[in-house]
Structure formats: C-alpha cells, structure tokens
Amino acid sequence: MIKRSAAFAYGIACYAVFFATFLYAIGFVGNLVVPKSMDSGREGPLGSALLVNLALLGLFAVQHSVMARPAFKRAWQRLVPEPVERSTYVLASSLALLLLFWQWRPIGGMVWSVRGPLATVAHIVGAAGWLTVLGSTFLLNHFDLFGLRQVWLHLRGKPYTPIVFRAPGPYRFVRHPLYVGWLLAFWATPTMTAAHLVFALATTGYILGAIQLEERDLLAAHGESYRRYRDAVPMLVPRPRWRVDATAVRSTAAARR
Numbered sequence: 001m002i003k004r005s006a007a008f009a010y011g012i013a014c015y016a017v018f019f020a021t022f023l024y025a026i027g028f029v030g031n032l033v034v035p036k037s038m039d040s041g042r043e044g045p046l047g048s049a050l051l052v053n054l055a056l057l058g059l060f061a062v063q064h065s066v067m068a069r070p071a072f073k074r075a076w077q078r079l080v081p082e083p084v085e086r087s088t089y090v091l092a093s094s095l096a097l098l099l100l101f102w103q104w105r106p107i108g109g110m111v112w113s114v115r116g117p118l119a120t121v122a123h124i125v126g127a128a129g130w131l132t133v134l135g136s137t138f139l140l141n142h143f144d145l146f147g148l149r150q151v152w153l154h155l156r157g158k159p160y161t162p163i164v165f166r167a168p169g170p171y172r173f174v175r176h177p178l179y180v181g182w183l184l185a186f187w188a189t190p191t192m193t194a195a196h197l198v199f200a201l202a203t204t205g206y207i208l209g210a211i212q213l214e215e216r217d218l219l220a221a222h223g224e225s226y227r228r229y230r231d232a233v234p235m236l237v238p239r240p241r242w243r244v245d246a247t248a249v250r251s252t253a254a255a256r257r
Helices: 002-030 046-066 070-076 082-103 117-140 148-155 177-187 194-222 224-232 241-256
Strands: 110-113 191-193
Touching: 002 082, 002 117, 002 148, 002 177, 046 082, 046 194, 070 082, 082 148, 110 194, 117 177, 177 194, 191 194, 194 224
Parallel strands: none
Antiparallel strands: 110 191
C-alpha cells in the first residue's frame, strides 16, 4: 500500500508539473504575463539563436515522439513500473518544454502586425485553440492521457483497462481536433515575429509528422474500426457534411465486402 500511495503521489506531482507547464505555454506563446516569453530577452546573433531554438524544438520532438512509441514503452517498462509509465512520460515532456521556455532565444524582426478588429479576431481564435487543446483531452479521457487514471487504479489495486476507441464531439468532423487546437494557438497571433514564425513552422512540421506515427499506432491498436473511421473523417480540415456522409457510406460498404 505504501508503494501504491507513493506511485499515486508521484502521478499527482507529474500532473501538477504538466498543468503548470501548459499554463506557462499560453503565456510564452502569447507574450503574456510570464517571466520569459517568446520574444522577451536580449537578442543575440541570428545564427546562434536559430541553432539553439531549433535544437530545443528538436529535443522536444524526439522525446515526445520516441517515448510515445509502443516499442519504447515495452523496453522502458523494464525500468519504470507500468502504473507510472504514463506519468513519467508526461513529466519528461513537461521538463523538455520548460527547458525550451527557459533557453529560447528571441530573434527580432516583424513578419506581420495587426491592430483593431483583426487583432481581436486573432486573440479570439488563439484562445479558441488553447481551449480546443484542453477540451479535446477531456472528450477522450483527460485523466488517462496524463497518467492519473493509471495511478488511481493502481492505488485501488485494480488492473488497468485500455480506453475503448470512440469519436465524440469534434472527433466526428476531424480525426485530430487536439492538433487543430495547437495549430490555431500557434498561428493565430496579432503580432508574428521571426522567432514566433520559426516556432510555428517547426511545430507545424512536427505535428504533421507526429500524426502519421500516431495513426499507425492507432491502426495497430484498434484495427478495422479505426480504418473505417480514418476513411470517413478528414485529418485536420472538416469536410462539408454531405461529403462526410458519402465517405462514411462508401467506407461501411467496403468493410462489409
């Protein structure tokens, strides 16, 4: 029971670090009330700033993708107990992001800057992006995604049961609303600096690559049910409703054959 309680406390601590990191990310990207934001600090040489920023983004991308792969998880669980494996992943991702926030270098230079109604629209779309990111996790299972369900079941002495595949709410219109939220949050800004553009381009490239790996894992985990879902629902950009229905009919008919 002591070990289970320790694992539960560890999971809670990892989640607290994640949530603090998520809140800080909003301020970092939006240049809001945080000690170190995207464009704060003294500018240095352009070459070294780009090199450092891309290295920080690359470090997060490698950590976030490699640790999420099933093969890595199987090997990793030889060192990290299964109930806290997800919490450890969440902690590592949060620490990689905190390092990025800390060591990020401003670049300077203005790509675009808008004021008035356009600026208001950009703020609204950006806020909608952040809310979409958080809301999408709750539509699936927020507590499983961030490791709390695993340590809670372990505390109660119950075995872990995987989440059944389903597509609630916006998942009926796009397969990855969470990534849509990230893209809106990163691109919808009234002031796009050169540093912000580097960040937005790099994270967009990472998201598009991560989707391919994630879909491969989902297909392996859920089989034909996910294949039909993938055929019927677009990846990031919603289709007109009549096109979605027609695609779903064709997909269902193909599955029956």
